[in-house]
Amino acid sequence: MGRGRYVEAATYEGSEKVSGVVVGPEDLEIHIVASYPLPRPIPEIAESIRERVAPRAGGRRTRVVVEDLEVGEDERL
């Protein structure tokens, strides 16, 4: 999960903090970090996450934000 660039992307509920998910009254934002090698193009990955999450978002408008692309250890060699 991504943690936000300037402002931390997280949701606080009681004593618990969920990083990478920002739940608002009408919006839901999911911040992700994709890792190389990418199995599919980035928009398809983001769309598949959105399709999975949207039905459970309680009618909130769901957004998926790709925050970073991480290079795996093998890719650096």
Added chain:
Amino acid sequence: MSVFNRIVMTLVFAGLFVLGVYTIVYSFDLFGRSLSSLPISDFSSGLQDFVTRVEEGNLAAVTIITLILMAILGLIWFIAELRPSTPRRVRMGNGTYVTRSVVEEEISTVAEQVPDVLGSSVDVKARRSPGAQVNLEARVRRGEDLETIRSGLRTTVQEHLSEKGLPVSKLNVKLVEADPRQTKTRVQ
């Protein structure tokens, strides 16, 4: 626009604060100053004179030009305020976004893998419609065939981005001839 607004509002509030301090000082006759010493009658007669000249259409050319410029400035400001702000993230599809830094890093990495490119700087602007506007500046050696490098670089970047699925609606490629001793990479 928000920075400009903030500066204007700071100046307005600072002016109001100073005006408030003066009002209190003059209203309560503090520090030997009183309302009766203010040149209010001069100001009101000047204002009355100005309004009369406006009604009669008897204004000086400089005053008319100043008023027109103020009206144009106000109109430009109003239109700028009505325009929605530029989005921070690049839209990929319906509800899916990618940060500008991801696009910047991808383009910079692939551009610097092109043999003739010694260094690059990338500026990515998000738009309300899907796809980003990209300004890529690549530094190359002096005396190279710029057109060939530009078309090769453009093709390489476009192919890489389409392979990754990163949407770019406009790609501007600018080549700058540079001294290899002052670039990120001397030899590719």
